[in-house]
Amino acid sequence: MTIGKIIKQLRSVHSLSQEDLAEQLGVSRQTISNWENDRTVPALDYMKKLCEEYQLSLDQLFRLETNEVGKTKLSKRLLFYLSVLFAFLFLLPFSESSLSSLIFIFTAIVIVFASWDLARLLFKEVVLWHSRRKKL
Template structure:
C-alpha cells in the first residue's frame, strides 16, 4: 500500500474530508489531494502528524517496519508448525531422529520463503526509488 493510499484510507475511515485534514495540518486541500493521488509525497513532519492523528505507524508507511498483522501471522504459522511436529515426535519413539530432521527442514524452508519475500520487497522498493532519481 502506498503512502497516498494509507492517507486516503485512514482519512475516509475517520470520516474526514480533505478540507478538514488540510485545515488540521495547515496545508491546502490541493496538497492533500496531491498526496492521496501520489503526485507528491508529504514531508516527514506531516507524515508524523498523520500517523499520530490516524494511529498508523510512521515506520510502516515508509517501509521500515513490517505491519503487526504480518508478525502475528508468522508467529501463528511457526507456532502451529512446531506444535504439530512436536505431536508427531511424541507419537513414535523409533522415528525420533526422522521427525527431528523433518521439523528442522520444514522450519528452514518456511524461513527461506519468508526471507525471499522480504528481499523481493526491499529490492522492489529500492528499484522504485532508483527510478525516481
C-alpha cells in the same frame, strides 16, 4: 498498504474531506490528493502533524505495529513447518535410498521456508523494539 492509502483511510475514518484535512495541515487540497493517489509522499513534518492531530505514533501511521493476528498466523505456519519437518525426519530411516533423497530435499525446502518466516517475525519484533526504545 501505501502511505497514501493510509492517509485516505485515516481521513475517511474521521469523516473529513480533502479540503478539511488540507486546512488542518496547512497545505492545498491538491497536495492531499497527490498524497492519497501516491503521486507524491508527504514530508516528515506533515506526517508528524498528522500523528499529532490524530494521536498516532509514526509506527501506527506506517502500520509497523504488528497485530496479534499476523503474529498468530506466522506462529501457526512455523508450527506447521516443524510438524512436516518431524514427519519427514521420522520417515527417513524407513524409506528406500531413492525415496530418502526425495525426503531429504523436501526437508531442506521446509527448513528454508521456516527460516524465512522466522526471520520475518524476528525482523518485525526488532523494528518494534527499536521504535519503542527511541520513544523512551
